[in-house]
Amino acid sequence: MPDRRSFLQSALAAVGAAQVPGAVAAKPQHTAAPSSAPAAPAQPVHLNINGRDYSLVLEPRVTLLDALREHIGLTGTKKGCDRGQCGACTVLADGRRINACLTLAVMHEGERITTIEGLAQGDALSPLQQAFLEHDAFQCGYCTPGQICSATALLEEVRADGAGFTDDEIRERMSGNICRCGAYPNIVAAIREVALRRS
Template identity: 60%
Template sequence: MATQDGVNTDWLPQPSRRGVLQGGAATLAAGAVLGVGGPAGADAPASTRGPAAAPGMAIPVELIVNGTRHALQLDPRVTLLDALREHLLLTGSKKGCDHGQCGACTVLLNGHRINSCLSLAVMHDGEHITTIEGLGEPDALHPMQAAFVKHDGFQCGYCTPGQICSAVAMLTELHAGMPSHVSADLQETRQGLTDAELRERMSGNICRCSAYPNIVAAIRDASGQVA
């Protein structure tokens, strides 16, 4: 008499080898249909897998970059940074953290600074974007670019395009009287460019080489030339 924990189990049906194999085959077949068989549903039909960029998913987007109008066909998930770098081949804007924390991807959108890695390209259809390539020319540098060269405001240079774009927009904000977290008087129409103000307003741009003293000197030098 077969027992389990003192209970008679003779009356229970005993599984056969054929039954076990048939049951396993049925389970595998059901898993294949539902897309759970194999690693990450590799054997599942395409219709049951996760979302993918299907042909024809791209939509028309028009970006005005550095004064030039570009008609693009983009997947709606493409960031503005990737549209600039991968589709327009404007690689001056850098992908640093890709999380909006380092500022290396800063560009000007209608004159205001944004982290292009956090913004989708389709959100800016018909809008004006300025990258580091659009600020000046090699033989006619923007005053901020010239100041960074003069004061050696960089080392590896990876963050420099974002630093310069951010600094240009920051001075525009300052001259417009926009306060910061360290402004002494929120009602003051024109904030002074103290070290505290400058560092606070540029705090979204990180230089891992720590060239901050030279960056501050460059921005101060250019502040009288950038409106």
């Protein structure tokens, strides 16, 4: 009767022998890489950002986020996940919050786009910007522009819906904006303060 060692050796040899013919027969096939689609021609795009008109010439697939940051130079809006999951790129389009990384610039002609740079009135911060400072509602600050833009829209949404300004309501409505530093209690406190002042 064979011992365990000889059994394992013969089993491994059999497996190896079975693999060799397949490996020899399977020759790599060289296929041509699919050609990428040609870039669409650039076209004129007219955007109203923070009350100012911009005339750009953009390839139609340029996102609103890239138009803001790379073509206009408004770098307050941040590129986080670039997949619409973190909310760092939140801006306002006619007062409603959108993820600028998920939408094309050409889709927003005729709308009023507001970024974090457009919330202050000259040197006077918006009430939410001031409340974020007073409540220390940020740590690294990367998500803060998106948080403040989202909270600005939240205040109008809750007023229009007639919903209460409870902490749970604020958390639910701000759930699309992630703070990796975990400053959520202070963010909620800042929003609550401004909401109560307005009510």
